[in-house]
Amino acid sequence: MPTAIVTGATGITGNAIVRHLVQDPTYTKIYTLSRSQPGIQDARVEHACLDLQNSAEEMADSLAGVSADYIYFCAYLARDDEDEGARVNGALLSNFIQALEMTGAAKRIKRLILTCGFKYYGVHLGLPKQPLVESDPALEDGLGGYKWPSNFYYTQKKILEDAAAKGKWEWICTLPNDVIGYAKHNFMNEATALGLYCAVSKALPGSQLIYPGNKLNYLLFNCWTSAELHAKFCMWAATAPGAGNNVFNVANGDTESFQNLWPRLAERFGCTIPKNMFNPNTTKHFAAEATDTQLKFNNPISVHAVSMGISDDPTTTRSPVLQLPIDPQKWAQRDDVIQAWNKLKSSYNLDQAAWDKATWGFLTFVLGREWGCVASMSKARKLGWTGYEDTWETFERTFDVLEKEGIIPPIEQLRNDFQ
Template identity: 65%
Template sequence: MSSALVTGATGMTGSAIIHHLIKDGSYEKVYSFSRRNPGNQHPKVQHVPMDLQSSVEAMAHSLNGVSAEYIYFCAYLARDDPTELLHVNVTLLSNFLQALKATGADKKIKRFILTCGFKQYGVHLGQAKQPFLEDDPLLENIEGVSWPPNFYYEQQRVLTEAAAKGGWEWIATLPEDVLGYARGNFMNEASSIGLYCAVSKALPGSELPFPGSKANYFTFNCWTSANLHAKFCLWAAKAPGAGNNIFNVMNGDTESFQNLWPHLATRFGCKIPDPMFPNGGVLNTKGYSSYESLTIPLQNRPPLQASASSLGLSSDPLVKKSPELFLQVDPEKWARREDVNEAWASLRDKYNLDQKAWDEATWDFLVLTMGRDWSCVASMSKARKLGWTGYADTWEELEDTFRELEEGGVLPPAEQLRRDF
């Protein structure tokens, strides 16, 4: 029988991993680490209060008497400044590893699974070579071009060094746009999309404009179910040959908003505007006359620059021009509109919804995922060759997430919403 330790237990990925560890009969003990108790009432789960921003000594005290063969590290702290983001998140991991060593808990480790993401490939910086492969070059001062620091790279270096010294194995997972729900945690794309759709239904006319650019509407992307990611992590923890590797983790299908948006409109009872893109969706031109658009020039070269020589694109304008994000509806300004807030208030009061869901909604998720004009598609071949067969349908996972959000008082029940408005 095995034991597991999960950090970031109140987040989407961490809570999903705990859920699947509970169901896995090969695990007899699960330690959940977070500042707030996630409320898992199960005999094999023991919550350990821990602040990963505390000192090594404080964490070692919390770890007293705690050890596990398999560690799932899902902790993450958001920061706007890339340098601060790197410092905070690398320190979290480094101090935790030192605390494990200080207590001797590192001697029991077999594999340590670190959750990272597609920022590994610079999806937030511009177009990169597609599909993403785990051995693609890192975005670090290639051919005289520099990019903002990437904390995933440094975390992986810290983890690799600790594993080599400790004699255990590591794994880093790269999910993209994770779909899931964790109670009290509103930092996810699905809740922002769901709130946008529900409020749009309650507004006069019930139209559902696509906030992003026309190019984004037609790009291809991958999403990752939090449940599928959890299943992958449990598989990777014990799969022969999987140790000391980085893995892309996606649902396995390829999707686009041109397919998802009509599904969303149907589910929430909204109407698809026609034309969807007034003025032809031309970049930097106003879309809907009643909404404010948004343009964000990025200050870096696109990640494609890292592969330009091997692709024969060194002099191509595609790799020379700094990218831009463009949205015909600015989500953050939309969420501050008086009519939008009145519509939200009517939904909140009618269906007894959680005001925190609105106050803490992360509209900046939509700025990136809908404002970019480049695809984000990765290969799962590396994991498939080792025996991974997991698959999830992205729309079905999104619907399941919406149902969880409805049960959690974040979104109104879709069937009632369609009937009432």
Template identity: 55%
Template sequence: MPTAIVTGATGITGHAIVQHLLSSTTPKWSQITTLSRSQASTASDSRITHKTLDLQSSASEMKDSLASVTGEYVFFCAYLARDDEGEAAEVNGAMLRNFLSALRATGEIKHLKRLVLVNGLKQYGVHLGRAKQPMHETDPWLEGGDWPPNFYYTLQRILRDAVEDEGDGEKWDWVVTYPQDVIGVARANFMNLATALGLYASISASLPERELVFPGNLINYLAFNCWTSAKLHAEFCTWAALEPKAGNQAFNVVNGDTESWQNLWPAIAERYGAKVPAKMFPGAELKVPSSKEQRYNGFEVAHTVLPTKPPIAEEADKIGLKGLFDGKDDHSVVHQQIDTTKWAQRPEVVKKWEELRDRFGLDQSVWDKATWGFLTFLLGREYDCVVSMSKARKLGWTGYHDTKDAFFETLDELEKEKILPKASELQK
């Protein structure tokens, strides 16, 4: 029976992987070591051993923390967000490099068979603007020139170099995953798309108008996107860990369907007992919004022109689009007709949150740590994010999860954890 080590075990992806390892019967995992800096894994099972590990410490310090840790498969889900891309590459690169050095120092790397590293769609520069659609694992890395550093590239190079420099008795490889806008839940982790979305919907449905207005822009509302269920991603990671042909490769991991807010938003409104306004984008046109356009009924807008040319510019010549994305006016835009960060500061919104908090016994940290800026980007970008799963499918991966179901299941779980108010009781 295989054994596993999970770093970042209390985060959304790490928590889902631990839960899946525990529930798996083919194979049955005999030992799972969870690693995190502070909070222990919430899983209760005799096969779980939790160790405190500060991945920002040196390799020698990690060696002491990992002295008795062993596992054939490592699921590396930990990362630290930094506003500066160069700093993100430096910090996260040091974490992975020192972790591998510590495993080598303890001798446990000789038991390692495969390391699965969780990255994401920053791989394709979706944080910088429109990418070529759909995105494939063979798309070029965005490096050199005006492109900012990308810590995913740093991590992948560290893995490649480590495998090439394997010492005596070492024989392991790696897999990298690229999930997109992960839908999941982890206790005491409020940095979550579903949490911010659920708060926005809960409060909107509880205000007198009971309207659920899409705070982003019309182009985003009509765009097509892919999402990743944390549960499906966990299934993929265990499949990829054990699939012989997957070694030393990177894979997109999305649910397997293509969805759009024009379909999801009315369903979410119905779940919360709210209505979608008949004219939700007053004065909007099917074009990239300017800083003053698409303002809903006097709300403040959020408008940002992204600082670099969009990633599609890297391949524009090859696909017949030369010169279309080279100028300042061709940069992608993030535009919310309702700035959700400022919306969350409105007196009537704060008052309603406090009422719901007290009524449902919610933690104030849910509100204080809600990632409104992340929601601004996801709902405000004016381009599609569609991902190909062909590479994994060709190797035999058949996993699928309906995106609407993933959202609803996650919202249900967040309600059970008392992170969100119960939608079914909002109107009582």
């Protein structure tokens, strides 16, 4: 009869894991840990408000009597500075493990499943080699003769490897890509920002859905990760024979692109797409919203350039840039956009926090980059993982939830009201 501890239980990935654990009748006890309440009602769920930034000693007091076979670690604190991100997120994990060692709960651990992400491959730095495979070398500073920044996933993985070897338990790192899901009071996700962009576009004169990103980005292939599928994956990985002490990509299993998704978004939100969307004349009246940002590091593909035979190719030598005809961060500041949002908010009683906390910066990044992110799922499949989700269906299901939660307008009404 397995038991679980989930940290980050109020977050996008952690909350989905708790909801899936609750659906599994074999789990007899599920401890949820975060600073706020995850709001999941089930007799087997026990929540402890815990600040993982506390010292191990302080946490050990709060964790008295808390132990489990499987630990799902999804707590995360975003930091702009990579060194600081590695320090803070490394400490969250290491202090927590130390606290479990102090209480004796570490003796019971069978596997600890840590949620990481595609930044593991440096997808935030520039063009990576694709498909992304788990055996690709970590971009440790100096690899390939280049400077690479700190990466908090490497810090956390090292902490896990050392603690697991000492405690004789196993670790797993999951690597989801952009996670599509919803957690209450958590607006920092791509679906919320995209849904708000589409709804406001519908309410603007002409109801045109202009792709804010660059043309190359529009045509590229990508993969996404459903929070629900990721939760199922974590539960599978907790017990799958042979899966221990491994890093796994976790993607939906289809390959998608905005060239395919954008027309569907336009249809769902009742918008039209301009005929020549990437013609500068189409967007020139928004010129003040364009951005062109030079990134600081090399393209991660450069460490493979010699073996790939492309050492002197611009693909590897050209510095990565983010290019947006319309930067969502600037767009969200436009007077007419704010007015349209205010109109939607009062018409449909929407949550102002959704607008204030929407991650426009994340959209700027994912729509402005000139590289896609496609990962191989072969490693997990060889061990028996068969999970799959259709990415458009993931978006639709998430938009349905966002409508119910008053974050984006009810779609039928929106389409009728802004014809």
